[in-house]
Amino acid sequence: MTLTIPFDNSYTQLGDRFFARQSPTPVTEPSLVTVNESLAEALGIDPDALRTPHGVAVLAGNARVDGAEPIAQAYAGHQFGNFVPQLGDGRAILLGEVIDAGGVRRDIQLKGAGRTPFSRAGDGRAWLGPVLREYVVSEAMHTLGIPTTRALAAVKTGEAVVREKPYPGAVLTRVASSHIRVGTFQFFAVRGDAEAVQMLTDHVIRRHYPDADGALDLLKGVIRRQARLIAQWMGVGFIHGVMNTDNCQIAGETIDYGPCAFMDRYHPATVFSSIDRQGRYAYQNQPDIAVWNLAQLATSLLPLIDENEEAAVEAATEAVHEFGPLFRDAWLGVFRAKIGLTNAEDGDGALIGGLLDRMAEGDADFTNTFRALGSGRERDHFTDPAGWDQWAAGWHARLARDGSSEDEQKALMARSNPALIPRNHRVEELIQAAVQGDFAPFERLNRVLSDPFAVQPDAEDLQRPPQPDEEVLQTFCGT
Structure with missing residues (x-):
């Protein structure tokens, strides 16, 4: 087989200034960890062929x-506010690139496939831990x-x-609707x-x-x-960890799962990333950072928005300022x-904020508290149930005004609040x-997270928040 x-490649048609041609660096002894069967089939790829020696060699970068x-791909970026x-x-x-079963163009990328002209001091490789983290978290998302x-x-x-020490190496095969970032526009701007910015703009519009x-x-x-994306992150307690402009994807997908994490106990200032020492990318800051990133995109596009610089700045500023209302609505x-609300009232923001405040004060687990509603x-x-009691009366009164039945409200909450996240x-x-050669926990978590809103009695241990000695307070890039 x-x-x-x-x-069906399109990005390479833009020309060599957009990328460096670079083959993966072969590895010594590739072996398969896992194949995502349903995704392979959606891409028009036979998953059994991926499991063959030739398929594994392709996934490792040893065959073409x-x-x-x-x-x-070439790109620039603001990293923690500093432009590179x-x-x-x-x-x-x-x-x-391939065209998937839904007619959507998808990139297929090997992550950890060796040095490139953009590697600088890096080795171009990835170790097993970050590869498995990205696999689990991206599929959970x-x-x-x-x-x-x-x-x-x-x-x-x-x-x-x-x-810090030797770890087993690994390669992740990542699929995206594209890997074009805000930083891609910045690279040329x-x-x-200007010609490259125009070509990139035309390509992104078509795609x-x-x-x-x-x-x-x-x-x-x-x-x-x-x-919309950032609102969805906030809704599951997700913290990206490195919202640099080179990690802000133009198509609106979550990309680059480095020191990402899902909150256990809710607090708006939560940070996990070991390199985010000032809390720039804390949970509560993610909407503001998105605005900052989008302003950098707007700056890159100014010459294409209007030949008159003042008019271009005015139009772009007005567009970026729309993020606030759009995010708030989302x-x-x-x-x-x-x-459990199906319609809108003016006081809903205060009601939701009141619950979040009490969750922060009461050390409430984000996922389990919402799931229990x-x-x-x-x-x-x-930890202080009185905080819940104070809020619940107003919530019940609001539910009574909502116009939907109790069964409808419970069904809505059940499909809006996951029971399981990758803690x-x-x-x-x-x-x-996995480092010790045991992939059963990886396989189990992937299986359970394939249906995160379902009641899964055999996965109750995976719903439990960490005990104090189990808490993971820092996450790392792995680069």
Whole structure:
């Protein structure tokens, strides 16, 4: 059985200034960890062919499929507010693009496939822990209904990767609607390459925003998608950890799962990333950082928005300022559903905020508290149950005014509040087990998270928040 992938590449047609042609670096002894069967089939790829020696060799970077055009993409970026004019794919290689079963163009990329011209001091490799973390979390985001890159496969390389100490190396096969970022536009804008910015704009409009009429319309489309995306993150207690402009994807998908995490106890200032020492990307700051990132995109597009600089700045500023109302509407929509509301009242924002305040004061678990709504066991999740009691009276009165039945409200909450998320301590457990050669915890968590809103009696241990000695307070990039 020979692996075939129906490549239909478009990004390489933009020309060499957009990327460096770079083949993956072969590894010593590749072995398969897992294949995402349903995703493979949606991409028109035979999952059994991916499991063959040739398929595993392709996933590891040791062999090439006909039609592949391996490249490392160029981009710049603001990293923690500091601009770096050249970043690019330092350990990722885009093999090519396919059209999936839904008619959507998808990138297939190997992450951890070796050095590229953009690697700088890096080794271009990834170790097993970050590969499994991204696999689990990105697939969980997909089943939670949040736009995201996805994981097609993971392989071990048979080689050690040295970070603090030697770890087993691995390669993740990542799928995205594209890997074009705000930083991709910045890369050309900072060089004054107006032609490249125009070419990139035209490409993105064709690929992601076919109804957009020019650069300003494109900007508005990106703003709308980012507003919705960040609201969805907030609704599941997700903290990205590195919202740099090179990690802000133009198509509106979550990308680059480095020191990401889901909150256990709710607090708006929660930070997990070991490199975010000032809390720039804390949970509560994510909407503001999205605005900041979008302002950098707007700046890159100014010459295409209007030949008159003053008019361009005015139009772009007006567009970016729309993020606030768009995000607020999306956030209210997400959290109204989480508390069982089907229509809108002016006081809903204050009602939701009141619950979140009491959760923070009462050390309530974010996921389990929302999941318990309507169960009669809500008080159990607060160290001071009186905080719940004070809020609940107003909530019940609001539910009574909503116009929907109690059964409808409970059904809405059940499909809006997941029972299961990839909790940090469980992800850490599966990584430690996998390093020792035991992939059963990884396989189990993936299986359970494939249906995160369902009642799964055999997964009750995975719903439990960490005990004090199990807490994972910091997460790491793994680069």
